[in-house]
Amino acid sequence: MNKHSKIFFTAILLQFLAITAFSQAEKNDLSLSISYFNSNNHTQYLVAHAKSKIDGKFQMIPNINLSYYIGTEDAANLLGKAVTNDKGDALLFIPPAAKDEWKKSAKVSFIIVSEKTKDFDAAKGNVDITKAKIQIDTLADKKITATLMELKDTTWTAVKAVDVKIAIKRMDADLNVAETQTYPTDSLGVASADFKRDSLPGDSKGNLTLIAKIEDNDVYGNLSSEKVVPWGKPIKYYTQFDKRTLFARRGKSPLWLELLAYSIVVAVWGILIYLVGQIKKLKQLGIS
Amino acid sequence: MESLAKEQIIKDLLPQKFGKAGKIWVGILLAFCTLGLVAYILQLKNGLVVTAMRDYVSWGIYISNFVFFVAISLVGSLITAVLRLTQAKWSTPLTRIAEIIAVSAITFASIIIVVDMGRPDRFYNLFLHGRLQSPIVWDVIVITTYFFVSILLLYFPLLPDMAILMKYKDQTGMLWLNKLYAYLGKFWKNTAAQIHISEKAINILSITIIPVAFAIHTVTSWLFATTYRPGWDSTNFGAYFISGAFLVGAGAVVVAMFVFRKAYHLENYIKEEHFDKMGKVLVLLALLYLYFNVNEFLVPAFKMKKSEEEHLMGLFTGEFAAVFWFAISTAMLIPIFILIQKKGRRPLPAFIAGLLVVIGSWFKRYLIVTPTLLHPFLPMHDVPESYKHYFPTWQEWAIAMGSLAGALLIITFFARIFPIIPIQETITEIEEHEQA
Known part of the structure; x- marks a missing residue:
């Protein structure tokens, strides 16, 4: 080469x-x-x-x-x-x-x-x-408890010193029940929080959904437990759906519009019908 | 002498058979109508895809034509009602011209709206499932009402002339015409009681037609103004449309006056005085419409909101600038310049000004409808190139021209069948004038 x-x-x-x-x-x-x-x-x-x-x-x-x-x-x-x-x-x-x-x-x-x-x-x-589980519960005076247990061999054992988030479930995010966001579990695996959100809007019956959760925990992963309580303010939902509005379906137009439109139509067409009657009268006069 | 004058008036104003020019005119109009009909059959067969209308421009020259027809029909209320109620006696020879323009225009406004429908066989759904809240339903109601009011306003003043037409049936020609006259007005004996009823009915109609006419133009403007789009989102639109409608209607009457005067040798009835007065009316209306145009464009242009900028600049200096300035010049500026001078209100210059008003106004309606649709608030994304522009296809042009020809054909045939200037009313006015 x-x-x-x-x-x-x-x-x-x-x-x-x-x-x-x-x-x-x-x-x-x-x-x-x-x-x-x-x-x-x-x-x-x-x-x-x-x-x-x-x-x-x-x-x-x-x-x-x-x-x-x-x-x-x-x-x-x-x-x-x-x-x-x-x-x-x-x-x-x-x-x-x-x-x-x-x-x-x-x-x-x-x-x-x-x-x-x-x-x-x-x-x-x-x-x-x-394997672990969390259980939310409520006591008198709007006290909330969350109990965290883990499986050791075949028995469920309380887990202490784990931060549990106790909150109210809202549409897009969770709302703290009080000033503090998370609560540590004690030796019984229980985290306690006081509900401090008075007059919070609930559903039509005033129900709120409480949630206790641990998030991205290295040992247990993501656990959550929910409970519905009647601690909110009942909210009456107003909806315009299928009501008489300008944007409603046929037959659901506002009464003022119907009254106005039909009055004009009746008035104008009443005049036209009267005038057609006058033509008939002219014919009768011509024949007689 | 008086008897001779009366005979002369009747002779002058009786409908005349078409001459050579008349036959050519009718032939041209029929050709346009036929072409339009062929194009419409193609559209029915293949669907609206034969037009250039797509997702964005869904209202093209059909709706421009509709707005034009609705506008021109307002002349019926201007000449017949407003001038009658204000005791403007000089307008008598023009009333029937105005009314037949109104009837033919409103007829074709109704037809062209059906033409714009992709499925006209479903038209009845508008009545079965129409929402009272929709301005489209209001438009249907008010157009129907205006049509009937215009028909009655055409018919009542025609009754005294029916008796004359039957009396001179030998001169009017065909047998079927005499049968038509007999069917429509055989009962008219010109008695005091009949005259009283007829005059009362005309007065009632003259009062009724004004709010109905205002309603039809206002509601038509609301078809646009109740939609949130650049160029349409205006509280000024009702008045803007009405002033524009008065202008084009008056322009059309001036054109028709000139044509009928020439074609039927009506110089003794449609005099220079009429052109002078209609010229003054026209210049006033053109100034009024110009004022509304300044309002309509200057205020948004002063603010130049980002969302409206493209639309406005498109009109002022962009792709629609040539049509925009042509429409402003021909519909308003040039007619004002011509008619503001006394010699400009003579028949020929007034006719040219009227013609410019009518042509310019047609393009103005096109500018009201189409450029707005090409500038939606949300930008156009991932759409075919054809969606971004609009130029009517030959089918659209043929149908639009066919409808215009159809409206002219109604006026032409009407003038062949009935006196285009009220005979009895003219005689009565001359007699009253002589007695005074």
Whole structure:
């Protein structure tokens, strides 16, 4: 191989390596995380989140196919599949079929696995949780308690020193029941709060929904419990739907409009009918 | 002498058969009507997709034409009612011209609105399921009412002439015409009781037609003004429409006066005095309409709200500027300049001014309807290019021109069948004048 050939093949090799490196650099790392939710101690679901650092910023990644597993990444332990939305989130309710695997231990592991795409390699994420439950209750004088218990082996044990959020569930966010947002559990696993929101608008019966929750806890995940109490101010909802308004359907026009319009129509057409009667009178005069 | 004068009046004013020019005129109008009908059949067959109307411009020249017809029909109330009630005797030769313009215009206003419907076979739903809250339903009610008022206002003053037409049936020509006269007015004996009833009825109609006419134009303006869009969102619209309607109606009467005067040699009845007076009316109305236009454009232009800027600049200097300034000039500025001078109120210049008013007013209606639709408050996104512009297709032009020809055809046939100047009223006025 002469000198020129060596230079030529070296250049080709470098070109190939550069293209390979560049194509590999095109793929960003996909980061998967998963959160466990237990609502009112009966609805359990998992929310996976997919993100990637692109151009120095984390961005939510939609359209990622995810497989959810309980315990181990075996086909037998597959909980289901979901696809991330525009916010990079994918929600999956834990199916009843996972009951046996769930009962095996006080601690449970959930795993998510993404498929390889043209933009991302396959990725994996997992979360380990200790089974726990939270129970909200009320006492006299509008006192609220929330009891947090965890499963140790086969017995439910009180958990102390965990911050519990006790709030009133509103349309878009939770409203503190008093000045403080969270309340720590004591040795009995109980967090207590006083309800300080008088005259808060409730539903038509004055009902409010209280909620106790722990959020993004490293051990227990997200737990919440709700209770409806008649501590609010009854609100009468006024609606214009199907009432006599200018924007209502046919037959529901305002009475003033009907009165005005029909009066004008009757008056003008009354005159026209009278005048047609005059033509008849002219005919009679002409004949006689 | 008086008898001879009377005979002369009757001879002059009896309907005449079409001459060569008349036949050509009718032939041209019929050709336009036929073309319009063919285009409408194509539209019925293929749907409104044959038009250039799309999601944004859903009201094109059909609705412009509708507004134009509604506007021109107001002349019936101006000449017949307002001038009659104000005892302006000079307007007598013009009343029937004004009324037939009103009837033909309102007839084609009703027709063109059906033409604009994609499914005219569902028209009855407007009555079955129409909402009383909708200005469209008010428009249907008020147009129907105005049509009947105009028909009655045309018919009552025609009754005394029916007796004359039957008396001179040999001169009027065809047998079916005499049968028509007999059917419409055989009972008219010109008795004092009949005259009393007829005059009372005309007075009642003259009073009734004014609020109805104001209502029709106000409600038509509300079709736009009750919609929140640039260029339509105005409290001024009712008065703006009425003043514009009076202007175009008066312009049309001046044009018709000139044409009938020439075609039927009516120089002794439609005199220079009439052109002078109608010229003064026209210049007053043009100034009034100009005032409302200044209000309508200067105030928003002074504020130049971002949402209206594109629409206004489109009219002043943009894609509609040529049509806008043409309409302002021909409908108002040039006619004012012509008619404000005494020599400008002679028949020919007045006719030219009237014609300019009518043409300019048609384009003004187009400018009221279309540019606004092309400038919605929410920006246009991801729409085909054809949605962003509007230029009528040949089918739309043919139908619009066909409807205009149809309105002219009604006026032409009416003038062939009935006296275009009231005979009996003219005789009575001359007799009263001589006695005085």
